[in-house]
Amino acid sequence: MSARPGELPRWVDYGLLPAINVTAAFLVSGLVVLAIGENPVEAVRIMLAGALGYAEGIGFTLYYTTNFVFTGLSVAVAFRAGLFNIGAEGQAMVAGIGVALVCLAFDGAPWWLVFPFAFAASLLFGAAWAFVPGWAQARRGSHVVITTIMFNFIASVLMVYLLVNVIGKPGAMSPETRTIAEATRLPLMRDMLKPLGIDIGASPLNPTFLIAIMALVLVWVMIWRTRLGYEMRAVGINPTAAVYAGIDPGRIVIVAMLVSGALAGLLAVNEVMGVQHRLLLEFTAGAGFVGIAVALMGRAHPAGIALAAFLFGVLYQGGAELAFEKPKITRDMVVVIQGLVILFAGALERMVRPALERLFAPRAAAAAAAES
Amino acid sequence: MESLDAIVPVLGSAVRLSIPLLFACLAGLWSERSGIVDIGLEGKMLGAAFAAGAVAFLTGEEWLALAAAVAVSVSLGLVHGFASITHRGNQIVSGVAINFLAAGLTVLLGQAWFGEGGRTPQLTNEARFRPIVLPGAETAQQHSGWGNFYAEVISGHNVLVYLAFLAVPLTWYVLDRTRFGLRLRAVGENPHAVDTAGISVARLRYAAVVIAGVLCGFGGAYLAVAQSAGFIRDMTAGKGFIALAALVFAKWKPVPAMLTCLLFGFLDAVAIRLQGTPLPVVGQVPVQVFQALPYVLTVVLLAGFIGRAIPPKASGVPYTKDR
Numbered sequence: 001m002s003a004r005p006g007e008l009p010r011w012v013d014y015g016l017l018p019a020i021n022v023t024a025a026f027l028v029s030g031l032v033v034l035a036i037g038e039n040p041v042e043a044v045r046i047m048l049a050g051a052l053g054y055a056e057g058i059g060f061t062l063y064y065t066t067n068f069v070f071t072g073l074s075v076a077v078a079f080r081a082g083l084f085n086i087g088a089e090g091q092a093m094v095a096g097i098g099v100a101l102v103c104l105a106f107d108g109a110p111w112w113l114v115f116p117f118a119f120a121a122s123l124l125f126g127a128a129w130a131f132v133p134g135w136a137q138a139r140r141g142s143h144v145v146i147t148t149i150m151f152n153f154i155a156s157v158l159m160v161y162l163l164v165n166v167i168g169k170p171g172a173m174s175p176e177t178r179t180i181a182e183a184t185r186l187p188l189m190r191d192m193l194k195p196l197g198i199d200i201g202a203s204p205l206n207p208t209f210l211i212a213i214m215a216l217v218l219v220w221v222m223i224w225r226t227r228l229g230y231e232m233r234a235v236g237i238n239p240t241a242a243v244y245a246g247i248d249p250g251r252i253v254i255v256a257m258l259v260s261g262a263l264a265g266l267l268a269v270n271e272v273m274g275v276q277h278r279l280l281l282e283f284t285a286g287a288g289f290v291g292i293a294v295a296l297m298g299r300a301h302p303a304g305i306a307l308a309a310f311l312f313g314v315l316y317q318g319g320a321e322l323a324f325e326k327p328k329i330t331r332d333m334v335v336v337i338q339g340l341v342i343l344f345a346g347a348l349e350r351m352v353r354p355a356l357e358r359l360f361a362p363r364a365a366a367a368a369a370a371e372s
Numbered sequence: 373m374e375s376l377d378a379i380v381p382v383l384g385s386a387v388r389l390s391i392p393l394l395f396a397c398l399a400g401l402w403s404e405r406s407g408i409v410d411i412g413l414e415g416k417m418l419g420a421a422f423a424a425g426a427v428a429f430l431t432g433e434e435w436l437a438l439a440a441a442v443a444v445s446v447s448l449g450l451v452h453g454f455a456s457i458t459h460r461g462n463q464i465v466s467g468v469a470i471n472f473l474a475a476g477l478t479v480l481l482g483q484a485w486f487g488e489g490g491r492t493p494q495l496t497n498e499a500r501f502r503p504i505v506l507p508g509a510e511t512a513q514q515h516s517g518w519g520n521f522y523a524e525v526i527s528g529h530n531v532l533v534y535l536a537f538l539a540v541p542l543t544w545y546v547l548d549r550t551r552f553g554l555r556l557r558a559v560g561e562n563p564h565a566v567d568t569a570g571i572s573v574a575r576l577r578y579a580a581v582v583i584a585g586v587l588c589g590f591g592g593a594y595l596a597v598a599q600s601a602g603f604i605r606d607m608t609a610g611k612g613f614i615a616l617a618a619l620v621f622a623k624w625k626p627v628p629a630m631l632t633c634l635l636f637g638f639l640d641a642v643a644i645r646l647q648g649t650p651l652p653v654v655g656q657v658p659v660q661v662f663q664a665l666p667y668v669l670t671v672v673l674l675a676g677f678i679g680r681a682i683p684p685k686a687s688g689v690p691y692t693k694d695r
Binding site for chain 2: 032037084132136140141143145147150151154157158160165289292328329330333342343346347348349351
């Protein structure tokens with residue numbers, strides 16, 4: 001994603017530049033709050049207090065963070081291979097079907113027995129939904145952006161069909177499956193932390209959070225310490241050159257999409273088995289799309305994604321509190337901020353860059369000037 | 373003629389349902405023929421629909437509502453242009469950003485201004501585009517068959533519907549038969565050649581983005597002040613994306629775009645019509661099959677199983693002058 005790496009010192013490229021872009025996004029968000037007739041500074045205070053000011057708030061923040069780590073990594077892995085996967089939402093939805101099928105099939109069995117199967121189902125179903133767009137791009141030349149958008153819609157139509165006609169709870173007003181038995185649900189962190197004297201209130205944080213941390217590490221290892229990761233990055237930077245390095249770009253595109261879909265699928269473990277305890281129509285709640293903002297903001301690097309996912313966790317939890325205290329500022333404020341982050345950190349990435357290059361890379365600039 | 377009478381209501385609603393698709397699809401066509409991929413059709417239509425709903429409620433004037441819709445949609449298009457033409461940013465990322473901005477801002481501002489959960493207040497009929505009865509339609513209605521067809525499918529739509537269909541030959545003519553259109557298409561295929569000829573690539577692309585904005589503005593206004601009586605949250609409901617699918621289907625050409633939008637509109641109308649009614653031979657078909665069909669067909673088409681869809685060569689590629 002970074003345009004011309006190496007021209008800027010690393011701390012500018014990975015620290016200062018994203019910081020400036022995100023700050024710009026927040027300044028514009030502040031203007032929107034002003035336009036509504038509220039005080040942006042107070043809004044920020046309420047958000048931070050709501051997200052980080054007390055233990056239950058932190059629990060909620062980390063629960064949202066978990067989801068955004070998965071979808072952020074999903075989008076980032078595809079990015080590294082030069083693919084823009086807009087389909088994390090659909091992949092997570094389909095993974096939810098897998099997790100729900102497993103949990104309902106083993107309903108009543110202890111969670112630790114069911115968990116490996118649910119975990120595997122989430123990876124498998126998510127990857128399967130990403131496979132077709134990946135395959136179509138690699139072998140049939142259709143663009144992954146359009147196909148993943150189409151697959152998001154097909155996934156949501158499929159969800160409606162399954163929940164209304166096949167696996168839904170009979171006689172229920174809303175399309176949803178029956179609730180998973182208590183024993184089969186993932187345990188909650190609040191029950192595990194209570195003996196240690198930590199009270200995180202009613203927050204839905206569960207051990208999937210630990211899986212998210214592991215995923216961050218594993219993705220880092222995969223991208224920078226394995227042959228597969230090297231091949232992905234090579235294809236992402238220049239597919240034509242990669243061919244000469246003996247890499248089959250088509251194979252890498254498919255593998256990258258499989259990994260991307262599997263990562264997005266993990267969201268379903270957190271939501272279906274950990275929090276909602278049943279399959280709901282819109283259980284993904286747009287987290288797949290948040291992943292786009294998270295990956296762009298985190299510069300497709302696991303460390304950056306951890307930070308960006310946490311920031312969006314704060315925004316989601318803080319936004320809920322803000323909407324409660326200031327009814328004029330609805331939770332849609334978070335969607336606006338998300339859009340602005342994508343705009344400034346993604347599409348307008350090159351707006352600030354030339355100025356920074358003049359400031360921090362005088363030698364590179366001088367060399368370029370001498371050439372022309 | 374009995375059979376025609378049976379499907380006339382479905383055809384009528386197919387036409388009505390295809391209009392927002394047609395506006396958005398033509399918008400995408402203009403943009404992509406100039407080399408700018410536009411994922412933000414959905415967002416621009418949504419923003420336009422909100423502006424139209426709000427202004428129609430405040431002024432009671434449907435034409436002012438249309439102007440506001442166009443203004444908002446063009447502004448969003450200029451943001452897209454600023455990011456992807458001036459700053460050579462990723463066009464897809466920029467389009468995604470616009471979709472989020474529109475989805476968030478419409479509900480946020482709607483709630484702040486009107487306090488009705490993000491929708492604009494219900495419009496009176498005076499503030500909307502009303503159906504136009506074409507000459508002779510009332511007498512034609514007495515007759516079955518083609519008379520009925522004329523009265524229900526050809527006549528009785530609001531002015532935006534006719535403008536949408538007028539935009540099709542207009543788009544074809546300007547793109548295919550004028551110098552501006554030739555240059556615009558050239559910019560989408562080979563911007564270097566156009567640049568070498570001393571014509572500004574950026575200006576042509578901005579022009580295309582503005583035209584796309586105007587068309588999305590019409591589509592949005594149609595949703596909020598013609599088809600419905602006011603804006604409701606997420607009222608585009610993926611139509612911008614179906615329009616993208618239609619664009620792929622139509623292979624970036626205006627007349628096929630119209631036919632594809634009519635087909636997709638028809639699928640939509642059939643889905644609504646068939647809810648719970650069994651079909652002959654196949655029995656009861658879930659509505660979702662019809663809903664998924666445009667998306668599935670697009671994927672199949674893109675994969676080259678039913679003809680090839682090849683986009684303009686330079687679309688999606690930011691233009692950099694060679695040094």
